[in-house]
Amino acid sequence: MTDLRPGTAERTGKNSRATPPPRRRLGSFLGRVDTKWSPYLFVAPFFVIFGIFGLFPLVYTAWVSLHQWSMGGSGTFIGFENYVELFDDPDFWNATINTLGMLVLATVPQLLIALVLASLLNQGLRKLTFLRVGVLLPIVTSVAAIGIVFSQIYDRDAGMVNGMLGLIGVDAVDWRADKWSSWIAISTMVNWRWTGYNALIYLAAMQSVPRDLYEAAIVDGASRIRQFWNITVPMIRPAIIFTVIISTIAGMQLFTEPLIFGQGSYAISGGSLRQFQTLSMYMFEKAFRDFDYGYGSAVAWMIFVLIMLLALINFLIMRKGK
């Protein structure tokens, strides 16, 4: 190990050979200081930076939300007025419904398809690595880039989706114009991006399910579908809970896809009638376009409350189903 410590060897070589005992005493003192304080030194950078730029803003958002606070200077304390206003604000409720609607449209098919894909990948076929890498391709793309691609694919005049609908005799859909159509278009992007990732998580969980469970089921004459619902799904429950919660948190923060989808001057309001404005977009609009920081912070806190509520509901449903 001495070869790993050239620095020490050099330093000690100069003046310490003549007086070994003090050096050793000094050395052991330094050693004690080192073992006692190094751990704090190692975790300190994290807590300093995270404290200033992560934790403090998070807590301070609550404080700002109790103020009438616009650009420059400090705000006027108004208590819960922002929240009272928020509950009467149709745009806020519209954004809430849009967010929840797209959350459902994006998460449910995503996780179901991922389950099917994972169980197919779990059949022990050849060329698995290639397939695994293939389904992961979407998450390494730039979100904004893929937003642009899907915006074009769903274009009213130039888009491929309308082209294909034309083939089966369906009239062109103006995907940006209505709630349901824009929700579907935006959810497709989310589904496309995350299905493979979830499939890999399920696959990892499925691979740790003991084989003899399936063998016993086969002896009992259980069909593959029965095996899937009665063995696989219950055995990978923790992985399912994990993906549901992660997708819910991500879905509640949906921002980039709808923003890019709504090109032009109405981008941040999610279309001319706010048909696909999400809560994150609404928060952004209030804080960084209208410079109403207090109101924006109240929206941020409502997003947080909704996330916690949904996580709790997910958790309870999952536990009840056990």
Next chain:
Amino acid sequence: MRKSPVLIYGTLIAAIVLSAFPLYWLFVVATRTNDVVGDWPPPLLPGDNLGDNITRLFAAEQANFLTGLINSAIASVVVTVSVVFFSSLAGFAFAKLKFRGRNALLVIILATMMIPVQMGIIPLYMIMVELGWQNELEAVIVPFLVSAFGVFLMRQYAERAVPDELLEAARVDGCSTFRIYWTVVLPALRPGAAVLGLFTFMATWNEFLWPLAVLEADNPTVQFSLSQLSTTYYTDYTLMFTGALIATLPLLLVFILFGKQIVGGIMEGAVKA
């Protein structure tokens, strides 16, 4: 077990095709001229107009695409190196060193992992104004130099990958704690650090909401400048696609080089979860 390989392979190949198609389409349109966009049937082979499109892209004044690329490259590299270093350092301390308050501090990290960062985005913006970092690259770098998720991941990894005997042996040999980290722990953590590094790079490169809040159009990140393209040139799909292609290339490159490790990392993390 009975299997029907044709059906299984068929479904999986369909999944791969669907995964890859938007990226292929990105490439096709980026290499063509604007007048073919919207043709039916759509052109399925690349054209030869990529060079022209790239020239036009970098000349598009409102987008500042080159600035965006450089900014994102600097931010992504600096943030990645920093997150890997500080996360492995703190992860090692939490996994292997004993100190008062360790568990309480770890609980704080775990709790904050659940809370989305953008909840604090308005005060964060105020801090940036105070620091004079509005429209500066520091604004998209400094707040992200550490990561709670990174610390957690590295701690999990260190618990398994670093044997206590090795640490004791190094200690007996007189290594300082930092030297133990540098010569013993860090090499053992390399596979986990690689996965963390890849994810951090991708996340920083993809960051959108925060740059949009704190930067201006004259000093954008790459995703920001892409959004400028889509608002300013919203009919010019080839230009937007060319920008989107270039913005995706670094990520694809990373993926081609490290795809297997990424897959392995996700699956390993999943089993632990």
